[in-house]
Amino acid sequence: MLQDIRDKSQGIVVKIIVGFIVVTFALFGVEALVKSFTSTDKVAKVDGTDITRAQMLQQADLQRRQLIAMSNGHVNPAMLQENVLQKNALNELIQGALIDNQIASLKLGVSDGQVNSYLLQNPQFQTDGKFDQTKYVNFIRTLGFTPLAFKNRVRESILSQQLERGVVNSDFVLPYQVDSIAQLQSQERSFDYVKFSLADQSEKTRVTDKELKAYYDEHKNEFKTPEQVKINYVELTAADFANKVKVTNEDLQEAYKAFVAGLPKEERKASHILIDNTHTEKQAKAILDKIKAQLAKGVSFADLAKEYSDDIGSKKKGGELGYITQGTMVKPFEDALFSMKKGQVKEVKTKFGWHLIKLEAIKDPKVPSLADKKAALEKQIVAKKAQEALFAAHENISDLAYASDQLKPLANEYGVKVQTSNYFSRDGGNNAITSNASVISAAFGDTVLKDGQNSDLIDLGGNKVVVIHLADHKPESVQSFEQAKKEVTSKLVQSKAEAAIMAQAKAAETAPSTKWTSVKLAKRGQDEIASLAFTMAQPEGKPVMDIKKLDDGDLVLIRLNKVQAGSDKASDRQEQAYGQYLRETESKMNLTSQNEWLKSKADIETNL
Incomplete structure (x- = not known):
């Protein structure tokens, strides 16, 4: 095409x-x-508001990107099929239109300032606690948004949250509801049980070739080799651009400055004597003058700190504060300390009172020379520039992929090889390329599979991209009896064994020879069998029996004899947890009810 x-x-x-x-x-x-x-290409109409095919396709693409991003590329490929994405996208757009109409009727609003504040304060867009424009732009680009379109999405999201909070904040939980949950949680049950092992029965089960053939003929559609593809692909990584970038002297200087700026800062070891604000300025000055006079006579600073300082944290240690870096103390104290010479004593006033500060020592950071760091810095610069070069090449890679129905021109352009995968199904293959959800989606998409063209550029993450092309396609096919015999045997043995232990369990219900294991006053969730006993109806006058299936396929016949009502009083922590659980449950139910109510009274037409 x-x-x-x-x-x-x-x-x-x-x-x-x-x-x-x-x-x-x-x-x-x-x-x-x-x-x-x-x-004119409408796929739905909600109360007169059109939803176009373009909107649906854009929403489907957004969903695909979000699924891949959230799962680091390991999403179930079935979730990325176009019909699934488009159906979900249309449902979301219809629900969004209903909510938008409700928001408009309630006259809810959000200012540009609120939107900007949300973006600036979102940790996802911050580096070292500050808004990072590059990180923000890269993020919205991966979702396929322009900055304006993304801000509009954020605005819609904030408005929707306002509507949700209006419903959620109206929910409340009564004390008796919490008590009921507490009583159910502390309920105890007494029962008898007997287990029937599927594994043991499978070991005893025999099947003939005639039975196998009959089972195969009856269940042929269960024994299929799934549709498979083999792809050619060109993978490009940042490393492929490393030999194409140059490191200038200016690059080295900037990198070295950044490296030095990130080194530990100068540290200054200080001691102080604090005369706190319980004294008047006149009293404080008199004490400080007295201390200075004794210092002049040779009395040690540490001894004077122990005698006069009001700082109980450092008083006993002779006023010692240890090593201090800039940005850790109040400004007047810090300004004084970092303007002093070693051994100097200086007086300063802060909000805590009057200080005498002594600078004990200065520890300068060890700064390697540029020559010492040159090789490491060059390596970092090359890696960064190679990443930037790969990102800058995305458009050219996409153009080359589109301009040809082969991968060779793209491979030649960047000096890499066209590689070929093994066959893989829609469940994915066994390497990083063929197990990637985006690759699987593209490989089985119309462009590659039906039209025989190159795929779009696929971002694999980790500074890797790939373009794929179909090498071969194997349609789904029914396996021959010989091909499927091993799987047929496994399924038939399991089926016969399951039927056998079910018959044994039913017979054991009334057999006088049944050997029961008794459990008294089991607590909820104490083990798997007890958990199953808690799913049974309460006995009324006589025991209740039921056959339950365990996680490993075994069956268990349970005879529930007695239910002991819970009486334990919930702790404050439990009450809080039960209350939160009930509120969350009711909130979800109320939101679902609201959405269903909006849908029931709306005029909705769909053309998909």
């Missing part, structure tokens, strides 16, 4: 279309151009 477009791109029809685009763009702007292609 894409090749047909390329082949015919010089035709008169294309020229007319291009002419239309140019004129429309010049006269009315890009918005009119977009509307001319999308306004």
